[in-house]
Amino acid sequence: MQPAPQSERPDDAAKKAYVLDEQIGYLLRLVNQRHALIFQEHTVLDLTPTQFSAMVRLLDEGECSQNELGRRTAMDVATIKGVVDRLRVKGLVRLRPDPNDRRRTTISVPGPHEDLRATLHAVGRRITRQTLKPLTPAERRTLLRLLAKMV
């Protein structure tokens, strides 16, 4: 009965319609969902994305305190604690008190690192490649550049 409501609103010439599917936050959630699926298909040692990030940081940059690892991986202190706990249960990290600072717990990866490091890098490359598959090589570079600009 009524005509389309937007034709009655005075701001129509100035504003485009608000379409949820075109909002950055909504799109980020959807792209994240797809990435999480791909990650799960390709991961090793049952690592989740955050666990994977923590392991890569430890292998690439060496052992550190729990809070420092949180900063290296952009995780809250409460979040990194849970991640480290689950890695410890899996036997992938070792915790020991810092002799120089009794507040700190040093997190390290036991055993030889090179094979594990190479494996994680290879898996990470595969996950990134699969996630970026819908884009052309030029688009991939553009997307990563623009995302990095927004952090």
Place this chain on the structure above:
Amino acid sequence: MQPAPQSERPDDAAKKAYVLDEQIGYLLRLVNQRHALIFQEHTVLDLTPTQFSAMVRLLDEGECSQNELGRRTAMDVATIKGVVDRLRVKGLVRLRPDPNDRRRTTISVPGPHEDLRATLHAVGRRITRQTLKPLTPAERRTLLRLLAKMV
């Protein structure tokens, strides 16, 4: 003491180094974190991003069953249930059994819609604008286009 290890690896000419900060999954998490902060600063009615999406879908497309609302907002059945529960507690949605299908619960927004809808659209625009602020207008269009291509 050892030379840089990458100079010993045979695949160095073919592969670039794996840098966590340049991986799509890691970047998506960081950008999401920033967006979540901005969202929290600007939101109304204490709506979270998913609650906001559900409300916008209901206001833009009308009432529907709980599972249907989940599909409209790309949420799992378990996730949309939690979201609807919290919206119900806030009094923002009403639940009633579907007389034609006893499996279904119809979710609707009580009261007049136009003001609430206009408010949510305005808030959503503000959040999107603030999130995309580091980019030029052309870059914003590009980013949204590439993200949409990846869903």
Place this chain on the structure above:
DNA sequence: TCCAATTTATTTGTATGCTAATGGAAGGGC
């Protein structure tokens, strides 16, 4: 040296977000 501010780790509470399992209801094909 001593006190205030900072840092570290932990805990609690809330909110996604997924898988998997369950039970009830509806629908389609025979």
Place this chain on the structure above:
DNA sequence: GCCCTTCCATTAGCATACAAATAAATTGGA
């Protein structure tokens, strides 16, 4: 008309993620 499949909603369990509060240890400045 019956059965098999599908659909709907709920529940339990696991893993992020953040805020806020706490307690212990360290540090820096007066």
